[in-house]
Amino acid sequence: MSVYERIGGEPAMNAAVDIFYRKVLSDDRIAHFFDTVDMEAQHAKQKAFLTMAFGGPNSYTGKDMREAHKHMNLTEEHFNAVAECLVGTLEDLSVPQSEIDEIVGIAVSVKDDVLNR
Amino acid sequence: MSNSLAGLYYEGDHYPVNDGETVLDALLRQGVDARYSCRSGLCQVCVLQCPEGEIPASAQQGLSPVQQAQNYFMACRCAPLGSMKILPVGADALSCNAEVIAKEWLRKDILQLKLAAEIDWRAGQYLTLWKDDQVGRSYSIASLPEDGYLECHIKVLEDGAFSAWASGTLTPGSNMRVQGPMGLCFYTDTSGGSQPLLLCAIGTGLAPILGVVRDALNQGHKGPVDLVLGARTSEDFYGVDVLNTMAESHENLTVHWVSQDDSQALAKGNVYHYVEAKFGGLQGYGVYLCGAENFVRKMKKQCFLQGAGMSNIHADSFISGR
Numbered sequence: 494m495s496v497y498e499r500i501g502g503e504p505a506m507n508a509a510v511d512i513f514y515r516k517v518l519s520d521d522r523i524a525h526f527f528d529t530v531d532m533e534a535q536h537a538k539q540k541a542f543l544t545m546a547f548g549g550p551n552s553y554t555g556k557d558m559r560e561a562h563k564h565m566n567l568t569e570e571h572f573n574a575v576a577e578c579l580v581g582t583l584e585d586l587s588v589p590q591s592e593i594d595e596i597v598g599i600a601v602s603v604k605d606d607v608l609n610r
Numbered sequence: 611m612s613n614s615l616a617g618l619y620y621e622g623d624h625y626p627v628n629d630g631e632t633v634l635d636a637l638l639r640q641g642v643d644a645r646y647s648c649r650s651g652l653c654q655v656c657v658l659q660c661p662e663g664e665i666p667a668s669a670q671q672g673l674s675p676v677q678q679a680q681n682y683f684m685a686c687r688c689a690p691l692g693s694m695k696i697l698p699v700g701a702d703a704l705s706c707n708a709e710v711i712a713k714e715w716l717r718k719d720i721l722q723l724k725l726a727a728e729i730d731w732r733a734g735q736y737l738t739l740w741k742d743d744q745v746g747r748s749y750s751i752a753s754l755p756e757d758g759y760l761e762c763h764i765k766v767l768e769d770g771a772f773s774a775w776a777s778g779t780l781t782p783g784s785n786m787r788v789q790g791p792m793g794l795c796f797y798t799d800t801s802g803g804s805q806p807l808l809l810c811a812i813g814t815g816l817a818p819i820l821g822v823v824r825d826a827l828n829q830g831h832k833g834p835v836d837l838v839l840g841a842r843t844s845e846d847f848y849g850v851d852v853l854n855t856m857a858e859s860h861e862n863l864t865v866h867w868v869s870q871d872d873s874q875a876l877a878k879g880n881v882y883h884y885v886e887a888k889f890g891g892l893q894g895y896g897v898y899l900c901g902a903e904n905f906v907r908k909m910k911k912q913c914f915l916q917g918a919g920m921s922n923i924h925a926d927s928f929i930s931g932r
Contacts, residue, residue, distance in 0.1 A: 507921050515915055532910055536920050 495548025496583075496592050502549070509547075510540045512585055516578035523574045526565060546579075546599045558606040567608050576600055616693045627690050633658065633669075634685035645744045648929040649686045653738050654789060655746040656685040657704055663694030672792060677704075701743050705787035708739075710780050711759055717848040720814060721764040721777055724753075727788050731755060732796035733821025734898070734926070737762070739772065740787040747772040750818035750900065750926065751791065754825055760788070763817040795898060795926035797825040804833045807896045808889060808918075810881060810909055812840045815901030816849055818926055822898050827860050835863045836889075840881030840905075844869040881905075882912055892918035899925040 500509060514536055518524050527535060538561075545551035579600055583593045604610075618625040618636060627636040634656055637644040647655040651671065660681045669688035670678045682699060708727035716722045731737075736750040737760065753761035766773040780786070795818055799805065807826060811819040816839060823837055841847050844867070853865045868884045889895075897918045899906050906927040913923055 507919065511914075511919050514920070518911065518915060532907075532914065533920065 496588055496596060497544060497547035497549030499592075500547070500586055500588070506540055506544055506547075506549070509582060509586060510536055510543055513543060513578055513582040514539055516581050517575065520574050520578060523571055526571075543579075546596050558603050559609060562607045563609040569608070572604055572607055616690070618690070618694050618696055620696045621698070630689070632686055633683075633688040633690060633694070633696065637685065643744075644685060645746070646686055647738070647746055648748065650929050651684050651687040652792070652929060653746065653748040654684065654704065654792060655738055657682050657699050658685050659683075659697045659699050660694050661697060663696075664691045665694075666691055701740055701746070701787055701789075705738070705740055705789035708760070708786055708788040710782050710784040710786070712782055713780060716763060717846075719766050720848055721766055721773070723749075723762045723764060723776065723780070725760040725762070725786075725788065726758075727760060729760075729788070729791060731760070731791040733825040734796035734818040734900075734924075735791035735793040736818070736926070737788045737790035737792070739776075740789065741772050741775050745771045745775075746789065748792075750793075750814075750821070750928075752817040752821045754821065754828060756828070761817075761821075763814045765814045793926060795822070795900065795924045797822045797829065797831075797898075798924075799826075799829070799831065799896075801833070801896075803829070803831045805894065805896045806833050807831070807835045807898065808838065808885070808892065808913070809836070809898040810838045810840070810885065811899070812881065812901040812905050813846075813928075815899075815905070815926075815928065818900045819898060820849065820853070823856070823863070827856070827863065832862060835860075836866065837863065838866045838868060838881060838885060838888075840868045840884075842869065843871040882908065885909070886912065886916065889916065892916040894919075895922060897923045899923070901928060903927045903929055 518527060541551065541553060545553040576597060580593060580597060583596060617627050618633060620637065620642065625636055625640050625642070634644055634646055634649070645655055647653040654672070660683055665681060665683045666688060669683040671687070673682055706727055706729060708725040710723060711726050712724035714722045731751055733751055733754050736748050738746045738748045739762070740746045749762035749764055751760055752763060753759055764773050764776055766777040768774060809819045809823060819837065823835060826835060837853070839847060847867055847869070857863045857865045866884065868879060868881050870880055892913055895918050897913045899909050906925050910923055910925050914920060
């Protein structure tokens with residue numbers, strides 16, 4: 494069973510994204526990137542990414558990640574900050590460590606796209 | 611990419627489109643008298659029709675299924691994917707007739723218009739009111755269908771293309787075109803009426819919020835309803851008697867008047883600090899926010915960080931005609 498199914502599928506994703514997005518907006522290393530974005534649009538994009546990362550149905554492509562982030566000149570520190578928010582979210586949702594590791598693995602797999610390397 | 615075969619075919623002429631331009635940008639840049647207002651995909655003043663060519667989905671968002679099927683689209687939201695043949699849409703095709711049945715002043719610069727029109731709506735939605743074929747502006751609906759009329763609160767600006775005309779020219783019996791209703795900021799309930807509600811408004815953001823409060827109470831909402839109104843000075847508040855009367859007859863309604871001056875000890879301070887101090891955690895709340903863009907954006911983020919779920923926050927930003 495995927496994390497997506499375990500936490501309750503689509504209806505639970507909204508709450509999961511809320512938790513994640515709150516952590517991101519409260520993290521001084523990265524919060525400023527979101528100052529001018531439309532919150533609902535951003536929430537939807539994060540939901541799409543997290544759905545993919547949690548093993549849910551998705552049509553996410555790495556190309557989207559690269560295009561979306563390349564103008565921001567992101568660094569390792571920025572990426573790590575988001576990864577920490579993701580881990581924190583999974584811990585809040587009581588996801589077992591082995592699955593947390595698996596999901597972090599998925600996040601790391603798009604690192605080069607996000608950092609435009 | 612610019613392609614001499616791409617571009618817009620409008621009223622017999624060809625208009626090239628630069629990279630990153632919308633249809634509206636391209637037409638205005640080349641001297642076409644295209645009408646528009648919010649430039650944000652909300653007011654539907656700039657709607658055109660594209661009988662030939664691909665319409666990006668984002669340019670149709672918010673249009674009714676019938677309008678979409680007729681290939682209507684919003685010019686301000688349309689970055690062309692290829693060449694497009696474009697036709698104007700008569701204001702008549704988008705709107706219907708409304709008659710002014712009452713006109714009163716709620717504050718020296720806020721006009722209350724009551725209109726009769728054959729449309730269905732939910733309190734908190736908005737209409738685009740048309741002065742003529744060119745000038746349309748959006749206003750929220752404060753009344754319920756049961757009231758039998760549409761009520762709008764119009765902030766009158768001295769140089770307001772619509773509001774100055776409305777203030778000076780409209781009288782009961784006047785007719786005008788109205789388009790809509792549009793918008794999703796109306797009372798919705800999945801909690802059996804028990805959810806705590808927080809509604810927050812500044813300025814004429816009160817209009818839709820008043821509608822939502824009345825709608826909620828009318829539908830028997832039993833959970834606590836907290837209405838927080840902010841203003842720079844206490845003289846700026848309007849609708850005070852109406853709201854205080856409502857609070858007296860509904861045990862679960864509390865109205866909080868928050869002004870930044872201390873001439874009247876209502877509650878001194880700004881709405882952001884007030885909501886943060888007074889409401890702590892907003893988990894499980896239904897939140898409704900209306901008013902100027904900056905206020906809505908900031909308050910939405912604050913309420914979210916205070917624990918309100920994104921899907922429970924209903925926000926309506928007033929974007930001025932540009």
